[in-house]
Amino acid sequence: MKPLLLEISELASIAATLPFSRSISFQKIPTKSPPPLQASSTQLQPMEELPPKLQEIIKLFQSVEEPKAKYEQLMFYGKNLNPLDTQFKTRENKVEGCVSQVWVRAYLDQDKNVFYQADSDSVLTKGLAALLVNGLSGRPVQEVLRISPDFAVLLGLQQSLTPSRNNGFLNMLKLMQRKALELLIEAEKGDGSSGNGQIANDNSEKPVENSTSDSKVDEDSGVGFSSSKNGEDSSSGLGSRGTRIKKKLEKELSPIELEVEDVSYQHAGHAGVRGSDGETHFNVRIVSKEFEGKSLVKRHRLIYGLLDEELQTGLHALSIVAKTPSEVEAK
Amino acid sequence: MVEGVFVKLPSFPFLNPAVSPSSPNCRLGFRRFSASLSAVVKEGSVSLGHSTRPDFPILHQEVNGSKLVYLDNAATSQKPTAVLKALQNYYETYNSNVHRGIHYLSAKATDEYELARKKVAAFINASDSTEIVFTRNATEAINLVAYSWGLSNLRPGSEIILSIAEHHSAIVPWQTIAQKTGAILRFVSLDENEVPDVEELRGMISERTELVVVHHVSNVLGSVLPIEDIVIWAHAVGAKVLVDACQSVPHMVVDVQGLDADFLVASSHKMCGPTGVGFLFGKSNLLLDMPPFLGGGEMISDVFLDHSTYAEPPSRFEAGTPAIGEAIGLGAAIDYLSGIGMQKIHDYEMELANYLYEKLCSVPNIRIYGPKPSDNIHRAALCSFNVENIHPTDLATFLDQQHGVAIRSGHHCAQPLHRHLGVNASARASLHFYNTREDVDEFIRSLDDTVSFFNSFK
Numbered sequence: 001m002k003p004l005l006l007e008i009s010e011l012a013s014i015a016a017t018l019p020f021s022r023s024i025s026f027q028k029i030p031t032k033s034p035p036p037l038q039a040s041s042t043q044l045q046p047m048e049e050l051p052p053k054l055q056e057i058i059k060l061f062q063s064v065e066e067p068k069a070k071y072e073q074l075m076f077y078g079k080n081l082n083p084l085d086t087q088f089k090t091r092e093n094k095v096e097g098c099v100s101q102v103w104v105r106a107y108l109d110q111d112k113n114v115f116y117q118a119d120s121d122s123v124l125t126k127g128l129a130a131l132l133v134n135g136l137s138g139r140p141v142q143e144v145l146r147i148s149p150d151f152a153v154l155l156g157l158q159q160s161l162t163p164s165r166n167n168g169f170l171n172m173l174k175l176m177q178r179k180a181l182e183l184l185i186e187a188e189k190g191d192g193s194s195g196n197g198q199i200a201n202d203n204s205e206k207p208v209e210n211s212t213s214d215s216k217v218d219e220d221s222g223v224g225f226s227s228s229k230n231g232e233d234s235s236s237g238l239g240s241r242g243t244r245i246k247k248k249l250e251k252e253l254s255p256i257e258l259e260v261e262d263v264s265y266q267h268a269g270h271a272g273v274r275g276s277d278g279e280t281h282f283n284v285r286i287v288s289k290e291f292e293g294k295s296l297v298k299r300h301r302l303i304y305g306l307l308d309e310e311l312q313t314g315l316h317a318l319s320i321v322a323k324t325p326s327e328v329e330a331k
Numbered sequence: 332m333v334e335g336v337f338v339k340l341p342s343f344p345f346l347n348p349a350v351s352p353s354s355p356n357c358r359l360g361f362r363r364f365s366a367s368l369s370a371v372v373k374e375g376s377v378s379l380g381h382s383t384r385p386d387f388p389i390l391h392q393e394v395n396g397s398k399l400v401y402l403d404n405a406a407t408s409q410k411p412t413a414v415l416k417a418l419q420n421y422y423e424t425y426n427s428n429v430h431r432g433i434h435y436l437s438a439k440a441t442d443e444y445e446l447a448r449k450k451v452a453a454f455i456n457a458s459d460s461t462e463i464v465f466t467r468n469a470t471e472a473i474n475l476v477a478y479s480w481g482l483s484n485l486r487p488g489s490e491i492i493l494s495i496a497e498h499h500s501a502i503v504p505w506q507t508i509a510q511k512t513g514a515i516l517r518f519v520s521l522d523e524n525e526v527p528d529v530e531e532l533r534g535m536i537s538e539r540t541e542l543v544v545v546h547h548v549s550n551v552l553g554s555v556l557p558i559e560d561i562v563i564w565a566h567a568v569g570a571k572v573l574v575d576a577c578q579s580v581p582h583m584v585v586d587v588q589g590l591d592a593d594f595l596v597a598s599s600h601k602m603c604g605p606t607g608v609g610f611l612f613g614k615s616n617l618l619l620d621m622p623p624f625l626g627g628g629e630m631i632s633d634v635f636l637d638h639s640t641y642a643e644p645p646s647r648f649e650a651g652t653p654a655i656g657e658a659i660g661l662g663a664a665i666d667y668l669s670g671i672g673m674q675k676i677h678d679y680e681m682e683l684a685n686y687l688y689e690k691l692c693s694v695p696n697i698r699i700y701g702p703k704p705s706d707n708i709h710r711a712a713l714c715s716f717n718v719e720n721i722h723p724t725d726l727a728t729f730l731d732q733q734h735g736v737a738i739r740s741g742h743h744c745a746q747p748l749h750r751h752l753g754v755n756a757s758a759r760a761s762l763h764f765y766n767t768r769e770d771v772d773e774f775i776r777s778l779d780d781t782v783s784f785f786n787s788f789k
Contacts, residue, residue, distance in 0.1 A: 067733065068733065071784075075788050099741045099756055100724045123788065125722075
């Protein structure tokens, strides 16, 4: 589970109300506990919680009864979608699990409302994408994050909601929500930088095999918190110390796998932590050739040595998993 | 007698007595009736599709408000009542663990399980039932050969020859094994008929070749490879041949001794049997030399704390409790298919294949992949295709939701092939002996409607 920085308490309270969030321990934050996903099939999210434009779109589809006409309406949306520039048709913007190709781009305006653009080579998927783009654009991130995909049944498009690899619609929505959250976190970190233009995540930091969350879409992959096993870019959740740790290890050990996780919140309140800036405890998982021939103790000493400066200035503890590439392969 | 025919041809509306003789419906109906009846009469009997349909309860349903037209048989086949009954009977009357039990039920289960093995052997003309290893499916069977035979026979520089049209299950295990052993994979491309280039394959075979992995029938191109010839060329240099027969065993006579194949794999679920079981055929002398794949109970002879000895094939490769009921179900499927006769099934499907291809060609701007059928070139009863400017997923979605027609869209587990063809995905309609000409007609009608719908939107 990827924890959020505690400084962003606003986000924390939102996160706790997400339909998918589980087992993120936030202390002393008032929450209204959301209904679990299974129950919501009998109890749809109230329409008023959805963005106004989305509500309009839903009502429009409900008023169109004939299935063929619904498709025409869907394709009409797709046809009128603003074209997406080729430079944005990147791997990070691709919706996984679609038999057709779908790209979604997101950006924030000055007021931190999220806007989307999308494209697809399949007209039906483009229509669905357009529906979401039109319904969600221009709204505050919190509102977008609150949307449960159940509304799709109201459209009457027989859109499956099975969280499977092939569910393009569900995966589109999840990607849009994840991007909105990431943009907001970046924006908050950058001290309210205007956040115009590009997706805030520095693409070069993402590992090459960026398998996104829907490779295993289940209740555990909370929107925006999904950390699939292969290392979703965790730097978007790390503060300055976490980033320094990551960079140091990358530079000195050239790892083929590296995950740095800030678990300070788990220790907040105990003696070693009080008075520090909050980044005190980290989990590090690292796979590197540098460890070959070294005993476990030697590997840990090596890492502690590299991070000595951090340890002198407030880093309290590291939980380390250090393996060689062949050890990982042999598993 | 005539009534009997009517019952089996439910799609003809002219039976409605309220229609007056002069109305267009009746005239049209009468014309259709005579045309189709003469077609039926020409065959001498009711078509195989019509006579077998009643055996498949799943086909008689509506989806999304239309009659189901199931054209995704290359993905999985439907099961006749006989197979369903065999499964139910197993669990209701003699379910028990096999091979080591003493009591009555376990003896019966063992007998039936081993009888199923004999049926598989006879079905593909293996010389002995010990040459049949039950696995979970064809994919597991290929992995068995890769990890067991492959790891002990391949060295750095050994060459494995495949075609770019292979199914992922026939490619990926060999990529893993090649990495582990230093063997090299070489791929044969397609020729101008859009089938794997057999001459190129022949040219690639050398003393470095240890294994040739090829499909018998392609699940995308519908083409058939000359396995006998390939085996002769491979054996001349001491190489082995692994035949992926998933799309051939269910549709035609397959004779492993005639082909002289070293290994052959197939899945039960594609041949009217249940999911969860498949088999590997391996020549006795090869299996005897192969180390175990999965370890555990059933495949051992004696177990000590520091080592164990292993059973003879096929048990050596069947660790743990097998899919007993499912294997027996496969046996029942083989009985059913043999009852019809694989040659008869093949002949009927050839007709249907040509009909499908011909009718598909009439769709404007369509591109069908694979060879054009001719006297020399026979296609299997499947067609992968694309319609210009319409995404195959859109086609498949609309066909399903508006017409109840089930086809598949995607890469069909053949990404390298699609990359070569220059497309991301294709649509595929695949038939089996319980499909009828009317199924094809309905498919084409629906496809025309679908294409017009999407085209009208451009």
